[in-house]
Each structure stands twice: as structure tokens, then as C-alpha cells.
Amino acid sequence: MAPERRWRSPEMLKHVFAAMALSTVLLAPVLVRAADEIPLPRQEWSFEGVFGTYDLASLQRGFQVYKEVCSVCHPVKHLYFRNLAEIGYNEDEVKAIAAGYQVTDGPNDEGQMYQRPGRPSDPVPGPFPNDQAARAANNGALPPDQSLIVKARPGGPNYVYAILTGYKEAPEGFKMLEGMNYNEFFAGHQIAMPPPLSDNSVTFADGTPATVPQMAHDVTSFLTWAAEPNLDDRHRIGFKVIMFLIVAAGVFYAAKRKIWAPIH
Amino acid sequence: MADTRPGATARIIRWIDYRLPFVQFLNHELNEYPTPRNLSYWWNFGSLSGIMLVVMIVTGIMLATQYTPSADLAFDSVERIMRDVNYGWLLRYLHMNGGSMFFAIVYIHLFRGLYYGSYKTPRELLWIIGVIILLLLVATAFMGYVLPWGQMSYWAATVITNLFSAIPVIGPGIVTFLWGGFTVGDPTLHRFYALHYLLPFVIVAIVLLHLVALHRHGSNNPLGIDQKGPQDTIPFHPYYTIKDLFGLTVFLLIYAFFVFYAPNFLGEPDNYIPANPMQTPNHIVPEWYLLPYYAILRSITFPILFISSKLAGVILAFSSIFILFFLPWLDTSPVRSARFRPIYKRVFWLLVIDVIALGWVGANPPEGIVVTVGQIATLYYFIHMLILFPLIGKLERPLPLPSSISAAVQSGGARLSGAGAPLAKP
Numbered sequence: 001m002a003p004e005r006r007w008r009s010p011e012m013l014k015h016v017f018a019a020m021a022l023s024t025v026l027l028a029p030v031l032v033r034a035a036d037e038i039p040l041p042r043q044e045w046s047f048e049g050v051f052g053t054y055d056l057a058s059l060q061r062g063f064q065v066y067k068e069v070c071s072v073c074h075p076v077k078h079l080y081f082r083n084l085a086e087i088g089y090n091e092d093e094v095k096a097i098a099a100g101y102q103v104t105d106g107p108n109d110e111g112q113m114y115q116r117p118g119r120p121s122d123p124v125p126g127p128f129p130n131d132q133a134a135r136a137a138n139n140g141a142l143p144p145d146q147s148l149i150v151k152a153r154p155g156g157p158n159y160v161y162a163i164l165t166g167y168k169e170a171p172e173g174f175k176m177l178e179g180m181n182y183n184e185f186f187a188g189h190q191i192a193m194p195p196p197l198s199d200n201s202v203t204f205a206d207g208t209p210a211t212v213p214q215m216a217h218d219v220t221s222f223l224t225w226a227a228e229p230n231l232d233d234r235h236r237i238g239f240k241v242i243m244f245l246i247v248a249a250g251v252f253y254a255a256k257r258k259i260w261a262p263i264h
Numbered sequence: 265m266a267d268t269r270p271g272a273t274a275r276i277i278r279w280i281d282y283r284l285p286f287v288q289f290l291n292h293e294l295n296e297y298p299t300p301r302n303l304s305y306w307w308n309f310g311s312l313s314g315i316m317l318v319v320m321i322v323t324g325i326m327l328a329t330q331y332t333p334s335a336d337l338a339f340d341s342v343e344r345i346m347r348d349v350n351y352g353w354l355l356r357y358l359h360m361n362g363g364s365m366f367f368a369i370v371y372i373h374l375f376r377g378l379y380y381g382s383y384k385t386p387r388e389l390l391w392i393i394g395v396i397i398l399l400l401l402v403a404t405a406f407m408g409y410v411l412p413w414g415q416m417s418y419w420a421a422t423v424i425t426n427l428f429s430a431i432p433v434i435g436p437g438i439v440t441f442l443w444g445g446f447t448v449g450d451p452t453l454h455r456f457y458a459l460h461y462l463l464p465f466v467i468v469a470i471v472l473l474h475l476v477a478l479h480r481h482g483s484n485n486p487l488g489i490d491q492k493g494p495q496d497t498i499p500f501h502p503y504y505t506i507k508d509l510f511g512l513t514v515f516l517l518i519y520a521f522f523v524f525y526a527p528n529f530l531g532e533p534d535n536y537i538p539a540n541p542m543q544t545p546n547h548i549v550p551e552w553y554l555l556p557y558y559a560i561l562r563s564i565t566f567p568i569l570f571i572s573s574k575l576a577g578v579i580l581a582f583s584s585i586f587i588l589f590f591l592p593w594l595d596t597s598p599v600r601s602a603r604f605r606p607i608y609k610r611v612f613w614l615l616v617i618d619v620i621a622l623g624w625v626g627a628n629p630p631e632g633i634v635v636t637v638g639q640i641a642t643l644y645y646f647i648h649m650l651i652l653f654p655l656i657g658k659l660e661r662p663l664p665l666p667s668s669i670s671a672a673v674q675s676g677g678a679r680l681s682g683a684g685a686p687l688a689k690p
């Protein structure tokens with residue numbers, strides 16, 4: 001019998017479990033501490049789990065919300081127009097979207113910078129020429145780049161969704177600073193961003209009702225894609241790799257048993 | 265058509281071996297190499313470390329072909345790798361999670377050594393070389409973490425390099441020298457990149473020494489007793505090649521799970537925010553594998569005699585690794601394996617728990633109970649090393665050792681298969 005005389009010392013295992021149990025006890029305070037903040041409500045995301053993929057219709061609606069609402073303040077620095085082909089726009093649509101923006105190019109032969117319509121190879125231009133201009137327009141606060149925001153916050157998509165839907169009346173006696181807004185989920189509860197969404201902020205071409213939760217869901221999906229455009233590939237390849245490894249592990253285990261048989 | 269007469273290759277090999285005994289060397293060290301027949305799966309972690317070193321170097325060099333080490337461009341260049349380079353996301357996630365996997369393996373490997381007394385005669389140098397590898401690994405990973413130039417990269421670099429300012433008189437000068445300026449900046453990033461590229465190759469060289477030392481006396485084993493003859497050993501190939509291969513596949517499953525399904529789980533979200541010298545993050549934390557040292561560093565909240573609390577923390581954090589160099593002499597027990605050491609066998613797990621507790625302390629802001637736990641755990645770590653190791657060895661009454669590996673393994677006296685009878689080298 002092969003496996004294995006070392007398990008004959010179940011003590012070793014017992015100790016491992018004891019150590020694990022103890023460390024759980026030790027780690028519990030971490031979890032407890034997180035709990036005195038309001039926990040983020042968990043949303044259903046199509047891209048979660050081993051088989052998760054992006055829902056292209058939702059991403060396109062989300063792009064519309066970004067373009068019509070958020071882009072007034074937030075850039076998406078790492079996105080190029082050409083990337084939009086990955087969320088289901090065809091070549092002509094991508095060209096048309098890009099052409100709807102003016103981008104600065106140059107210098108031309110006279111040494112002047114000039115404006116021209118965007119092309120698919122251009123990065124999506126942001127609303128402000130620099131951070132100072134962005135702050136000046138936003139009461140001193142800087143609207144952060146959104147192309148990585150989902151990966152740059154603990155809680156990821158659930159956090160962004162929670163921020164977008166977490167605006168409330170400040171509770172009785174809560175001191176609000178000038179120009180700030182009360183948000184349940186923002187650290188310190190005072191956020192410089194005014195509530196960006198209200199019902200029917202946008203009109204979806206596919207007829208989906210533009211409620212705040214719907215728009216928040218769609219734009220968060222879009223921003224998740226913007227932060228992690230290769231997620232679909234990653235999940236798909238990962239599944240194959242893991243299946244392959246499971247089979248290989250089985251084969252090698254059998255081979256190991258066979259080779260070791262005379263020794264045991 | 266190539267010459268396929270039997271013996272052609274063999275003749276070439278013989279010609280080469282006569283002049284440069286390379287194949288002979290490989291055959292001796294990887295094929296015939298007599299290995300204790302009773303190694304458990306805890307012995308897989310050595311070869312796994314070696315494989316991870318290769319994975320890190322290969323993915324690292326591929327990343328390096330696309331990465332730009334300048335403060336203005338580093339963050340964006342990593343994002344370009346993630347988005348525009350074919351399978352760049354895969355390379356980057358392999359390298360990023362590979363660092364964590366590497367440390368997990370090395371730590372298990374190290375604690376395996378602690379449990380089975382692998383640092384004792386005649387393996388003291390083997391152990392010391394291992395500790396040197398750990399030091400280099402910590403330095404390499406720390407500098408690698410700075411390269412993507414996110415918020416945590418920047419602030420970890422600032423906090424850690426600032427530690428040197430605790431050294432009296434010359435400290436501030438050293439810090440400026442390390443930075444190549446008056447803050448962490450472009451020159452710092454350049455030199456960290458240069459060193460991050462260099463150190464892994466230094467590690468390769470030292471790993472080779474580690475292997476030379478290992479093969480001098482062969483592996484220790486769960487019984488901790490010496491090989492007494494051919495009946496105690498089996499050739500490395502095919503027995504341990506297949507066992508290592510199986511272990512590797514299981515390890516790759518875990519690694520793949522992180523890379524493909526939780527690639528950022530072990531990382532800090534803050535590192536997806538570009539470095540900003542004007543804005544300090546709320547909590548500056550290192551990667552998980554450095555948390556215990558970080559905890560020790562911060563545990564000294566009071567000056568000790570004329571040593572400032574900061575300097576004392578730095579000294580202790582470094583000592584926590586340096587002390588391992590002396591372990592072969594701190595442990596006074598003549599018996600290697602904890603299996604035959606009734607007291608040490610239990611006390612060992614206190615050290616494991618202690619290190620996990622230190623990790624927890626390092627992950628949390630140093631307030632209230634966290635500080636107290638950190639101080640107790642730090643104190644315990646050094647008590648364990650400096651007092652318990654020498655003391656237990658003296659007080660403990662070891663269980664009787666088996667007369668030989670084969671006697672312990674095959675109580676029925678089964679026969680060893682003829683496959684490649686081990687060599688008894690003079």
C-alpha cells in the first residue's frame with residue numbers, strides 16, 4: 001500500500017489543524033474590525049466565478065453612462081477607442097464614436113497644435129487638460145482616473161456600485177463641509193462627488209429602463225472591463241489549464257504509485 | 265538523413281564526457297543520486313523552490329522586454345503590458361503571484377528544516393547558504409514590488425529605505441545614497457530595477473552551492489538518522505523524479521488558481537493607483553510574506569538604553585533572519601528529527617503560530633491590542649530561538665532512534681527492487 005507511512009503520524013496533521021484553528025482565532029479580529037464599517041452590499045456580477053464572462057449589452061450601456069455622465073469629470077486614461085471593439089462595437093461604430101471626440105494633435109508643419117476628430121488608435125481624451133484644472137472645476141477634489149478604479153479599491157465592483165447608490169441625507173448632527181455630499185460607503189462619509197446618477201440620466205437605446213441601480217450596475221460593469229479587459233480570456237484559458245493539470249496530477253499520481261509499488 | 269546507427273549518440277557522449285564529464289555529472293547527481301527511501305511530501309518543496317526560481321527568471325525577463333524603469337512611465341508601461349502585449353496579463357500575473365508562491369514554498373521548506381533538524385551536523389553550511397538565499401529573496405522581492413510604481417510601491421520603498429536613517433551619524437547619508445537623491449524618485453527606481461534584474465542570478469549561483477552542499481551528504485529524512493548503506497537509499501530517478509513531478513502538478517494547480525481566478529487577491533488595491541509623493545496611503549503594508557518582519561520592526565515602541573526605538577526595531581527585524589545562521593549551534597539536541605523529540609515536537613508549533621501572529625500584527629495598524637500582541641510575539645520569537653532551542657536540547661529525553669532507515673521503513677524485511685542499486689561511494 002502506497003499512501004503513505006508518514007500519514008501514520010496523524011499527530012503531524014493534528015498539529016497542522018490546531019495551528020490553522022488558532023490562526024483563524026487570531027485573524028478573526030481583522031474580520032470583526034472590517035464589520036464596524038457598513039458592509040458592502042454584494043451584487044450579482046456576470047463576470048464573477050470560474051465561468052464568469054462580461055455581459056456585452058451591459059458593458060455597452062455602461063459605456064453610454066460613462067460617456068454621457070461620468071466623463072464630464074473622470075478620465076479613462078488607459079482606454080483607447082480601438083478597445084471598444086472588444087465590447088461588441090463594430091469597426092464603423094468605433095470610428096463613429098472616436099470621430100465624435102476632438103483630440104489635440106500636432107505640431108503641424110507650421111509648428112502649431114491643432115484639433116482633429118478622434119481615430120480608433122487614439123486614447124479616449126479626458127475632460128481636463130491637467131489635474132489642476134480638474135481640481136479647480138471640482139471644488140478642490142480630484143476626480144480619479146476611472147480605468148483602474150475597480151481594481152484600485154477594496155471591494156472592487158461592489159464598492160463602486162455602493163458609492164454610486166450610497167447617497168443619503170446626512171444624519172442629524174453630522175457636520176458636513178462646504179460642497180460635500182453624504183455617502184454611506186465613502187470613508188468618512190463626505191465625498192466631493194455630487195450624486196452623479198438620477199433616474200433617466202440617460203436613455204438606453206435598447207429600451208432598458210434607466211433606473212439608478214440599473215445605470216450603476218451597467219457603468220460598474222463597464223469600469224470593471226476597463227480595469228481588466230482580459231478577464232474573459234483569463235477565465236477561459238484558466239479553465240483549460242486547470243483541467244489539464246487535474247488530469248496530469250491523476251496520471252502522475254498513478255505513475256508514482258506504480259513506480260513505488262516495489263519499495264513499499 | 266541523420267545517422268541513426270545505434271551507439272552514435274553514446275559515442276558522442278563518451279567523447280565529450282572524457283573531456284568534460286557533464287553527462288556523467290548529471291547522471292550521478294540527478295539519476296543515480298542515492299536518496300533516503302523514506303522522504304515525505306515535505307521534501308518536495310526544495311525542488312519546487314528551484315522551479316519557481318526558473319519561472320520567475322523566465323517571466324521576469326519577458327516582462328523586462330516591455331517594462332520602462334522611469335518614474336513617469338513605469339506605471340503606464342506595466343498597464344501596457346497588461347493590455348496591449350500579447351498574453352502580457354498572463355506574464356505579469358504569473359510573475360506577481362509567482363513571488364507569493366515562491367515565498368510560500370520557501371517558508372514551508374524552511375519550517376520543514378526546523379521540524380526535522382536539517383540544519384544539524386553535517387548540514388550547517390547547507391542551512392547557512394539557505395538563509396543567505398532567503399535574505400537575497402527578500403531583497404529581490406522588495407525591489408520588484410517597487411517596479412510597478414504604484415502607491416504601495418512608492419511608499420513601501422520610502423518606509424523601508426528610511427529605516428537606514430535610524431543608524432546614528434551616517435544613517436541620513438546612507439539614505440540619500442540609496443535614493444540617489446533627496447526622496448525616492450527616478451534614480452531609486454533605476455537602481456532598484458538594475459538590482460532586481462541582477463539578484464536572481466546571484467541567487468541561482470548560490471542555489472548551486474546549496475545543491476553542492478546538499479549532495480555532499482545527501483538529504484536528511486523524516487527520521488533524521490544517517491544513511492547507513494545501500495539498503496537505506498533509492499536512486500533519485502525514477503522514484504523522486506516522479507514524486508516531485510506529481511507534487512509539482514499539485515502546486516501548479518494552486519498557482520494557476522491564483523493566476524487565473526484571483527490574480528489580485530494577494531496584492532494591495534492601492535498599487536493600482538499611480539505613485540503619488542504628495543499623498544500617503546492610510547495603511548502602508550508590505551506584501552504578506554514580509555509582514556512578520558514588519559511586525560517586529562514596529563514592535564519596539566520605546567528606546568532601549570541609548571538605542572532609539574526605530575533603530576532597535578530595525579536591528580531586531582534583521583536579527584530575526586540573522587539569528588537563523590546560528591541555529592545549528594543554538595539547538596543543543598543531538599537528535600535531528602522532532603519525531604523523536606517529545607518536547608520540541610510540540611514547541612515547534614508555537615513558533616509556527618508565533619510567526620502567523622506576527623503576520624497578523626504586521627497587517628494591522630499598530631494600535632491597541634495589535635501592539636501588545638506584536639510585542640509578545642516578538643519577544644517569544646527571540647526567546648524561542650535564544651532560550652528554548654538551547655534549553656530543550658538539554659532537558660529533553662529523546663525517544664530511542666531506529667537502528668536504520670530501512671529497519672524503520674520495512675519492518676517486514678521486504679526486498680528492495682533491483683532498479684539501479686545505489687552506489688556506495690568511498
Ligand code: HEM
Pocket residue numbers: 317320321322323324325326327328331342356359360363366401404405406408409410411412460461464465467
Ligand atoms: C527571485 C526571483 C524574483 C522575484 C521573487 C521577483 C519578484 C517580483 C515582484 C514581487 C514584483 C512586483 C510584481 C507586481 O506587483 O507587479 C516584480 C516585478 C518585476 N520583475 Fe521580478 N522577481 C524575480 C525575478 C525577476 C527577474 C529575473 C526579472 C528579469 C529581469 C524580473 C523582472 C521584473 C519586472 C520587469 C517587474 C515589473 C513588472 C511588474 O511589476 O509586473 N524579475 N518582481
